[in-house]
Amino acid sequence: MAKFVLMFNKQVIQEFPLNKGSVTIGRNEENDITIENLAVSGFHARVDKTGRDYILTDLQSTNGTFVNDKKIFSHKLSHGDNIIIGKHTLLFLAPELQAEDAEADSGPVDLNKTMMLDTERQRELLAKQEKTSPPPKKPEKIGVLSFLDGSKVGEVELKKKLTRIGKASTSEVRLSGLFMGSTAATISKRPTGYTITFTGGLTKLKVNGEVVKGSIPLKDFDTIELGSYKFQFYQKEVE
């Protein structure tokens, strides 16, 4: 069923299923969806179900109604539309509409076929994305090993996709010890994050006190032990 998700400052406040023919939105308590904020008019907007579509109408509100950053008077809602009323956002969710829209729009295009975004469609899609969700461009993160114990001090940034830890001179992190493997362990950056793997030698690898014989994913502030060496792993944001 279609529904609205009321949000303020990116926080979800409440969900409203659209189970009536008409739903009103405003500051007045008689509305189906009441938003208590001075920027919202008493009766601000209305949504009517017509056939399978939902039509949003602005009730000549003082501050206007916006859909995906565009001011509207009336608007046919699509799955994922962002409705801004005052300082609040109503997210319209109707996955069933999305499937039907796609079928109607795409016509004879074979959706099983892989395609590259053609530039016009790409611009449209990207433009839409930028408006509906200010792209949360994730800052690049880099793993860091911070020495807690042993003869070394300081930090090592894991700048490489694969960091080798061990006795060999080719190791990015070089450790000594009679039983230290030439490559005792490796840390590699994978699609899911950093993974540490035990690779050999008589010195045991421990993560958070547990012996690791294969691979495990690393989480922030995990402690890693190799013989008398002890590190802490964490990730920091880089430019």
Place this chain on the structure above:
Amino acid sequence: MLIKAAGITDVGLKREGNEDAYLMDDQLHLYLVADGMGGHLAGEVASKVAVELIAKAFKRWSLAGTDGEEIFGDIDSSLSTQGNYLLGAIRLANRVIHEMAAADERYQGMGTTLAALSISPSLVVAANVGDSRIYLVREGQLERLSRDHTVVSEQVEMGIMTQDEAAHSPLRHVLTKNLGSAEEVYPDIFELEPSNNDRYILCTDGLTDLVSDEEILDMTMLVKSPDNLCRDFVDMVLKRGGHDNTTVISIFLSGLDERQTGVLKKTGTLAADLWFGLRKGLKKIKP
């Protein structure tokens, strides 16, 4: 280290042509899978050019031990030499396909995905562009070594869409990256240490559209040889309708333990030497 690999490509039940291509260099242990797109024969051309060019450039640089200057494009300092050879080869193929498309009307808009895996005894490099995937099965677990470059998977990463919505979205086949459409390409590249009994799978979306990750894991664990695995995958795809071309390369690693047993042997001999030495010494002391 023993590497057994097998590859297969199947046109499927609905398509007339096969726009997929694959290449295995068993000497250098380089494995490539590509899924071409573009009208008429352009898709077939793009995928074929991609795998052949990448293999050729990678081979030339690897055998010559080429250093930074001669590799196509800037060196990526986060990668090994082997990784940089693969990255350079992918960039080169991209540029060639891009220029072919610009020069010849018949090739306009052509492009291809790519999944590439290079294996050496101490390093595995995985690179991909588009939605062809690379899987690793190790110790009973399946891990993706590639990232899908599609509109929906990027939305999943941003948290706008769930995995389930993405699998059913009409936009699931729309790529944000491929080889050929832009002058520059930025593949995802990962490096890891190989481990004994690793099994790797490279495949086009003909497989992943119809066979889930869980099924891929189960099937990979069950079989004895890479040939059987490839055959099983294609059989499964055809049973489920085979709406697209399907290409799979399976690679099984074994005999990688030698390094570790080597260390043990060394320590063993050392202990034995000490023991005999000690006995000799003791004998001398005895009157």
